[in-house]
Amino acid sequence: MREVASRTQVEVPPHDSRDMAVIRARGAENVVVGQEIVRHRFASRVIHWSVAVSLLLSLFTGLPIWTPIFGWMGTLFGGLYVCRWLHPWLGLLFAASSLVMFVYWLKEMRLEPRERDWLGPKLIQYLKYQGEDSEVGKYNGGQKLFFFAASLAALVLLASGIVLWVNPADVSQELREVSWVLHDATFILFTVAIVGHIYLGTAAEPGTFGAMTRGTVSKKWARLHHPRWYREVTGEDSRRP
Numbered sequence: 001m002r003e004v005a006s007r008t009q010v011e012v013p014p015h016d017s018r019d020m021a022v023i024r025a026r027g028a029e030n031v032v033v034g035q036e037i038v039r040h041r042f043a044s045r046v047i048h049w050s051v052a053v054s055l056l057l058s059l060f061t062g063l064p065i066w067t068p069i070f071g072w073m074g075t076l077f078g079g080l081y082v083c084r085w086l087h088p089w090l091g092l093l094f095a096a097s098s099l100v101m102f103v104y105w106l107k108e109m110r111l112e113p114r115e116r117d118w119l120g121p122k123l124i125q126y127l128k129y130q131g132e133d134s135e136v137g138k139y140n141g142g143q144k145l146f147f148f149a150a151s152l153a154a155l156v157l158l159a160s161g162i163v164l165w166v167n168p169a170d171v172s173q174e175l176r177e178v179s180w181v182l183h184d185a186t187f188i189l190f191t192v193a194i195v196g197h198i199y200l201g202t203a204a205e206p207g208t209f210g211a212m213t214r215g216t217v218s219k220k221w222a223r224l225h226h227p228r229w230y231r232e233v234t235g236e237d238s239r240r241p
Ligand code: HEM
Pocket: 039, 048, 051, 052, 053, 055, 056, 139, 142, 143, 144, 146, 147, 150, 194, 197, 198, 201, 202, 208, 209, 210, 211, 212
């Protein structure tokens, strides 16, 4: 669907290239516009932000239900009673947008055999900014694993959430208890992962956030973080000049 196949280069003066790239990013992806590369087309960004917003709203309406420590958050939505009603619907919205994101990105997120070590030492090296890898494509192994972890978390939250939503008389006490544990453990682990994701997408790697807002990144950013993708899209050598 969105293969890095066609090597489309558009020649424009440097001062115009950012604006031109943003316009191009409405419908195209993996194209070079001057010194910019379109990384996420408009549709990808809408899907990503639907997942992000629905997750954050689910979290902020769920926390006051979880513990009175976060009771103050409930007042932002009109009180605990409103949160209890709203939270499952926001959760459904999150699950639905996660499903769309899963289908949309699945092809690009398939782990290559050489990326399996991201489950262990490679992830540690990456977090320590060690071990340059010139074979990193559009997404690195860590991003792909995060994608699958987020999809799995959405599934577990949905399944356990439905059990907790229905009339308690319709499900066994054991199933409700298992669902509480699963729902709580998943949202806690997921929240930690999301904090890491937000950090990596903003402060830790300057230039990344624009990929999800404007849709574009600089050529320099692509050469540094995703050298193979840079070579595929630009046809240029990714070694530093
Ligand atoms: C609310 C704050 C968030 C920010 C600032 C943020 C930022 C970003 C950015 C900048 C990218 C592009 C990375 C790249 O192109 O290399 C991205 C990708 C992605 N985001 Fe988010 N995101 C947020 C929330 C979320 C949430 C809540 C989820 C999922 C539940 C999520 C799932 C993903 C996935 C699966 C990708 C693609 C793989 C990756 O880059 O890790 N994001 N995000």
